[in-house]
Amino acid sequence: MHKILVVDDDQDLRENLVEVLTGAGFFADSAEDGNRAIEKLATDKFDLVLLDSIMPGMGGMESLPLIKRKYSKIKIVMLTAFSTVEGAVEAMRKGADDYVTKPFKINDLLVTIRRCLEEAKFVACSELLNMDDTFKCLANATRRKTLALLKEHDKLRFMDITRKLDIDDHTKVNFHLKVLKDAALLEQDGRKYYQLSTKGKKIIACLNSISST
Amino acid sequence: MHKILVVDDDQDLRENLVEVLTGAGFFADSAEDGNRAIEKLATDKFDLVLLDSIMPGMGGMESLPLIKRKYSKIKIVMLTAFSTVEGAVEAMRKGADDYVTKPFKINDLLVTIRRCLEEAKFVACSELLNMDDTFKCLANATRRKTLALLKEHDKLRFMDITRKLDIDDHTKVNFHLKVLKDAALLEQDGRKYYQLSTKGKKIIACLNSISST
DNA sequence: AATTTCTGTGAAGTAAATTTATCATCTTTC
DNA sequence: GAAAGATGATAAATTTACTTCACAGAAATT
Known part of the structure; x- marks a missing residue:
């Protein structure tokens, strides 16, 4: 089962997403900012991170390269409200695997998540x-x-x-x-x-x- | 000297860019659509392609993955007029190295180009x-x-x-x-x-x- | 303190990779 | 169609990589 970390400062959205993701067959946990996310990543293994770009404390744009550098195989989907083309390009350049604009349809997000995880399908070390x-x-x-x-x-x-x-x-x-x-x-x-x-x-x-x- | 291929259906813009790029110390050539671009890439070696996303004939979005797959080391900067976040994300996912919205300041474009080429700096094979x-x-x-x-x-x-x-x-x-x-x-x-x-x-x-x- | 487990060294032998040498065939070119 | 260069197969010789063996000090257990 894939493990997903939801990082967003909006508690409602966070809890909501965790519920939806759990219902969709994922294991989901959440963190309220970049620092907490990095802590959780250090103790627990995740396959994908849903990362809000703007948060009090450490934002997504800041934590994105840190996470990517340390855990290169974890997929990262940026989630952002005030989205601009420049912001999207910057996120992708920094190593985001996809970029979703809020508000989103939950189904679209699930499609994006599944596609990212599919790409991550990791031939482990056996191959x-x-x-x-x-x-x-x-x-x-x-x-x-x-x-x-x-x-x-x-x-x-x-x-x-x-x-x-x-x-x-x-x-x-x-x-x-x-x-x-x-x-x-x-x-x-x-x-x-x-x-x-x-x-x-x-x-x-x-x-x-x-x-x- | 770095060689840049400008791909755009707008002849004025094309000629203009070639002139500016030449003035900035690059070798520049141009093509009017994706097909012509692929032809030029087959005969001549380029370091970077400026690719318009929408063109009559084969557009940039279509030719981008073709070019990237065949010439993985060529950097590609998408140039686009009707830009959306979704479009930018799609282009980056398909392998674009950067994405610039028209109209652009020529200086910004040069900065982007130089950054991309810098990243491409290839430790050759000696190392x-x-x-x-x-x-x-x-x-x-x-x-x-x-x-x-x-x-x-x-x-x-x-x-x-x-x-x-x-x-x-x-x-x-x-x-x-x-x-x-x-x-x-x-x-x-x-x-x-x-x-x-x-x-x-x-x-x-x-x-x-x-x-x- | 005695014993077992952990960590490591170095020499000598075995296996595998690479080089060298010999020869054969296939294309161009004249 | 003969000569010359290009391409390639095979086997023996050599070099390099790997394994095994004999031994020994440090750390943990009893």
């Missing part, structure tokens, strides 16, 4: 642990360099890669390309050009986010 | 290639499992880890913990509890994003 080939592949600098090359040049032929890697023995490159192909990080088109597969692109994007932050 | 220890670490399933365990339990002692991994020879676990520690993915506090380091947390978050999408 992560099965990515043995992928990680073994990435363990080698030559192969990572090859991926980087293909990221930059889109398509390359065997000897292009060999030369760009500055490796004189082409059979060594051949070995690594095979490993990469077996791990499905790259593929060859009809003309034998090597290119990143979808999986490969995803990995590269991810790796860049590791090293850049 | 990525130096992460040898990190990747070698992740190449081993036992070590990944250890990271996953620590992600879940925050702090664990040596024998806790050994038992949870269901490994009878504790010295084997010791070996892997040492490798993880050397790669700075985890650390020990004064009481010898093992926990994820900042780097380790970042890596784990990243790995989850690989497997979940």
